Amino acid sequence: MFRVMLWGQWKWSRLAIVLGSVAAFTLPILSLRGTASPDRIPLPPAELLGRVGAWGALYPILAATLGVLVAMAAWAPDHRGRHVHALSLPIPRWRYAFYRFGAGVVLLCAPLTALLIGTLLASATVALPAGIHAYPVALTIRFALALLIAFAVIFAVSGGTARTAGIILSFIAALILVQVVASAANIELDLVTRLQTIFVGWAGPFAVFTGRWMLLDV
Amino acid sequence: MSSRRGRLCLVLIGLCLPRLLPAQAGLAPGRETDRLTARLDSLATLWREANAVADMVDSLAHRPAPIRLDSLRIGGLSLIVVNAPIHLPAAADSAWRILDAFYGAAAATLAEHPYRIAGLDSGNASTEVAGTWGQQVPRDLELDRLTQILVSSAPIGDPDPAFHRWLGDAVRPAFDSGGSLSGVYTALVTSPFSIAHDCFLGDVDGCRSALNLNEGVGALTRRYRTPEDRRLLISRVQSHFEHTAEKVVAESCLNGGDTSCVQLLQAISAGALVPPLPPVARASLVQFAVRLGGREAYQRLAASAGRPVSERLGLAAAMPVDSLLRQWRDQVIRHRPEPVAVPIGVVSVGLGWIMVFGMCGLRSSRWRVG
Amino acid sequence: MNYAIETLGVQYRAGRSFEIAGLDLRVPTGAIYGFLGANGSGKTTTIRLLLGLLRARAGTISVLGQPMPAQAPEILARVGYVPEAPHLDGSLTVQELLQFQAAFYPRWDWPMAESLLLQFDLDRRGLFGNQSKGQKAKTMMLLALTQRPELLILDEPTDGLDPVARRDILSALLEFVAQGQATVFISTHLVHELERICDWIGVMDQGHLLVQEPLLQLKRGVKRLTLSGLPAGVTPPTPATLLSRDVGAPGMETWTVREWAAPMAGAITALGATVLSETDLDLEDGFIALLRAFRANPPR
Numbered sequence: 001m002f003r004v005m006l007w008g009q010w011k012w013s014r015l016a017i018v019l020g021s022v023a024a025f026t027l028p029i030l031s032l033r034g035t036a037s038p039d040r041i042p043l044p045p046a047e048l049l050g051r052v053g054a055w056g057a058l059y060p061i062l063a064a065t066l067g068v069l070v071a072m073a074a075w076a077p078d079h080r081g082r083h084v085h086a087l088s089l090p091i092p093r094w095r096y097a098f099y100r101f102g103a104g105v106v107l108l109c110a111p112l113t114a115l116l117i118g119t120l121l122a123s124a125t126v127a128l129p130a131g132i133h134a135y136p137v138a139l140t141i142r143f144a145l146a147l148l149i150a151f152a153v154i155f156a157v158s159g160g161t162a163r164t165a166g167i168i169l170s171f172i173a174a175l176i177l178v179q180v181v182a183s184a185a186n187i188e189l190d191l192v193t194r195l196q197t198i199f200v201g202w203a204g205p206f207a208v209f210t211g212r213w214m215l216l217d218v
Numbered sequence: 219m220s221s222r223r224g225r226l227c228l229v230l231i232g233l234c235l236p237r238l239l240p241a242q243a244g245l246a247p248g249r250e251t252d253r254l255t256a257r258l259d260s261l262a263t264l265w266r267e268a269n270a271v272a273d274m275v276d277s278l279a280h281r282p283a284p285i286r287l288d289s290l291r292i293g294g295l296s297l298i299v300v301n302a303p304i305h306l307p308a309a310a311d312s313a314w315r316i317l318d319a320f321y322g323a324a325a326a327t328l329a330e331h332p333y334r335i336a337g338l339d340s341g342n343a344s345t346e347v348a349g350t351w352g353q354q355v356p357r358d359l360e361l362d363r364l365t366q367i368l369v370s371s372a373p374i375g376d377p378d379p380a381f382h383r384w385l386g387d388a389v390r391p392a393f394d395s396g397g398s399l400s401g402v403y404t405a406l407v408t409s410p411f412s413i414a415h416d417c418f419l420g421d422v423d424g425c426r427s428a429l430n431l432n433e434g435v436g437a438l439t440r441r442y443r444t445p446e447d448r449r450l451l452i453s454r455v456q457s458h459f460e461h462t463a464e465k466v467v468a469e470s471c472l473n474g475g476d477t478s479c480v481q482l483l484q485a486i487s488a489g490a491l492v493p494p495l496p497p498v499a500r501a502s503l504v505q506f507a508v509r510l511g512g513r514e515a516y517q518r519l520a521a522s523a524g525r526p527v528s529e530r531l532g533l534a535a536a537m538p539v540d541s542l543l544r545q546w547r548d549q550v551i552r553h554r555p556e557p558v559a560v561p562i563g564v565v566s567v568g569l570g571w572i573m574v575f576g577m578c579g580l581r582s583s584r585w586r587v588g
Numbered sequence: 589m590n591y592a593i594e595t596l597g598v599q600y601r602a603g604r605s606f607e608i609a610g611l612d613l614r615v616p617t618g619a620i621y622g623f624l625g626a627n628g629s630g631k632t633t634t635i636r637l638l639l640g641l642l643r644a645r646a647g648t649i650s651v652l653g654q655p656m657p658a659q660a661p662e663i664l665a666r667v668g669y670v671p672e673a674p675h676l677d678g679s680l681t682v683q684e685l686l687q688f689q690a691a692f693y694p695r696w697d698w699p700m701a702e703s704l705l706l707q708f709d710l711d712r713r714g715l716f717g718n719q720s721k722g723q724k725a726k727t728m729m730l731l732a733l734t735q736r737p738e739l740l741i742l743d744e745p746t747d748g749l750d751p752v753a754r755r756d757i758l759s760a761l762l763e764f765v766a767q768g769q770a771t772v773f774i775s776t777h778l779v780h781e782l783e784r785i786c787d788w789i790g791v792m793d794q795g796h797l798l799v800q801e802p803l804l805q806l807k808r809g810v811k812r813l814t815l816s817g818l819p820a821g822v823t824p825p826t827p828a829t830l831l832s833r834d835v836g837a838p839g840m841e842t843w844t845v846r847e848w849a850a851p852m853a854g855a856i857t858a859l860g861a862t863v864l865s866e867t868d869l870d871l872e873d874g875f876i877a878l879l880r881a882f883r884a885n886p887p888r
Contacts (some may be wrong), residue, residue, distance in 0.1 A: 027402065
């Protein structure tokens with residue numbers, strides 16, 4: 001069962017997976033090209049780290065984009081068929097969703113592996129100044145967590161009914177409305193910062209998206 | 219450059235040159251290169267200032283309509299402004315608090331040297347009117363960036379040229395001290411010179427040498443203390459010896475002759491030396507010393523002109539320089555950049571959230587068609 | 589009698605305007621049960637309730653002797669379903685769809701799949717999403733039949749198809765029924781089609797099951813009577829029920845009745861009236877008469 005579901009999901013998400021894998025492979029190589037290549041005059045370490053850090057912003061963006069696209073593609077065939085086929089299959093709902101989730105995770109292994117190979121290759125082919133080290137595995141772990149969190153969040157939301165999505169969207173709209181009203185009434189209420197603390201703080205689901213996305217560091 | 223502007227520059231330089239040239243007489247041959255370099259720097263500065271004045275004259279001469287200048291006084295800062303940036307009042311207020319805390323009583327002199335700020339607003343005619351007048355910033359520049367500009371361009375004089383030479387810049391407060399200390403940490407661990415590594419490991423004398431605070435005989439061999447350090451240094455400045463008699467000595471040094479390296483080290487000009495740590499490290503030490511020394515620290519620093527830099531820093535911080543260096547180094551170590559490796563806590567929390575959302579997906583509310 | 593499907597007092601409400609109330613459906617095992625009803629009468633909703641795709645507010649549903657939805661996976665493994673609209677993944681080829689279904693159904697019959705592919709003239713490499721309406725219907729029928737179900741539930745399987753595709757599908761269905769003991773529950777509003785293949789009929793309207801009986805009984809019992817000399821206020825003798833009554837010239841009336849039996853004419857004659865003619869209605873006319881009678885006097 002898992003194999004056929006994996007195949008179906010691959011057909012829906014192959015474009016995102018292939019492009020994502022190419023991006024994940026080339027990103028670390030491009031980030032070090034011209035910054036620490038052996039045939040060029042080495043940059044001062046601080047400048048080198050600055051440049052690598054600037055490229056670092058692209059990793060969480062790539063992880064989030066890929067996670068969202070693959071999660072949406074996981075449910076896309078069911079949404080198209082209004083879930084009639086899925087629900088008429090002789091399998092408990094949780095198991096069906098579990099296979100869908102698992103297939104998505106397996107597919108995400110492709111860009112993850114591409115990133116690992118890309119970072120290892122990039123690190124191996126540059127001449128690093130003394131005191132600077134490459135962290136290909138750490139970066140890949142961070143990327144994997146961000147990728148899976150983005151995937152899991154959208155998978156959960158997208159797997160629900162339109163009513164569930166409506167409740168979530170209404171909640172967000174209500175928060176925005178409260179913030180706008182509070183601002184208009186000069187009431188000191190900073191919901192955005194509070195939400196940011198909740199979601200991006202160390203215990204929040206999106207904490208891994210913050211932090212340092214550096215292939216090179218001291 | 220217009221002929222009028224060119225003439226003005228030449229006149230200004232012509233007025234200043236006679237005052238500079240007699241100073242060349244009677245130089246000791248050993249320090250001649252250094253002194254000439256310093257003179258060249260002065261001339262370059264003069265050239266830039268003359269250009270700035272000429273720019274202003276040009277802009278005033280060619281402007282189609284008079285510029286509307288606004289004068290602002292925020293805290294102890296004076297500002298003359300064209301098309302004021304949106305966040306200027308708030309930025310000036312923040313900047314004044316930083317400058318006042320850093321310079322103490324000396325900050326009062328800032329009122330006598332107004333900032334000249336022109337806000338650029340694309341599509342706005344006033345931008346063209348402003349021309350090249352004053353310091354030009356986007357009118358909608360964000361608050362932090364504008365504050366940083368005001369702090370880093372505070373029109374305050376240097377304590378003295380000797381201190382400026384050591385520091386490589388004017389004495390200024392740090393806008394983001396945490397960030398600059400992290401930068402120093404990076405510099406300490408990435409410096410190719412072993413003395414910086416000694417400093418990193420807690421050797422105060424190593425910090426003193428790495429920060430160019432040692433003076434006198436043997437200072438250079440203590441700073442570039444290993445044959446590898448000296449060879450590295452000479453390799454970095456190899457081009458200086460390309461057409462000189464020292465070329466052969468340099469080659470010998472690079473081929474492993476440390477005696478040659480030491481010989482070159484004594485002959486090389488101070489300006490050509492590659493310091494073990496970048497200017498940001500020295501700047502952070504000064505900022506740290508002034509911060510430790512309290513409101514009068516900057517004044518003590520300025521008043522101690524003529525003394526060795528290390529002594530002056532100790533005076534500013536009101537403590538022995540070794541204590542200052544030890545505390546500074548500890549501070550730097552505390553500001554180690556956040557590790558790249560994902561902490562186990564973040565991994566655990568992340569995995570937890572993946573499971574939570576995964577379970578939400580499995581417990582999907584879609585048990586019915588709709 | 590064994591029932592492949594048995595519901596008792598099933599209630600379901602969708603929004604404010606539509607409700608299925610007290611549905612008592614009994615589909616005998618081995619029957620080909622035609623489920624008739626106008627568009628929007630509740631046929632598809634009933635099927636979805638039977639398959640566990642919707643949950644009833646009250647009542648019990650038993651399919652193949654097991655309670656639904658409590659044992660949905662076990663039941664669905666024995667049920668073939670062809671929905672009203674194409675529901676399969678359009679990005680998969682016919683071959684991939686076969687493999688997909690085969691992975692889920694323990695009684696999957698590959699030789700039968702191959703044979704039906706030929707019979708339906710389907711290209712196994714063609715994408716389901718690119719197929720014509722007729723091909724899609726054939727593919728869905730193929731998948732449902734090939735899993736060798738004990739109960740086949742078809743929701744308007746031939747609706748909107750050309751006659752050739754319709755004939756192909758119905759032939760395959762009859763062939764399948766002839767081979768085994770499967771029960772077929774087929775919903776449609778194409779009455780003539782049911783008349784050819786069904787042996788049981790249920791009629792649904794506005795969420796209510798109006799009639800449920802063997803086709804022959806239904807056809808035999810629904811009559812159009814032309815009467816003369818009828819006194820006012822006369823109704824047909826029980827158990828016959830009057831579905832409609834048209835008053836023509838003085839003393840002349842046309843009745844549409846169900847559960848009519850020939851001896852009942854004697855009771856009418858005893859009242860001084862004469863039964864001038866007694867016409868058998870076909871299923872479609874009977875169906876329309878039933879609906880009219882129900883709508884003229886709906887339950888409150």
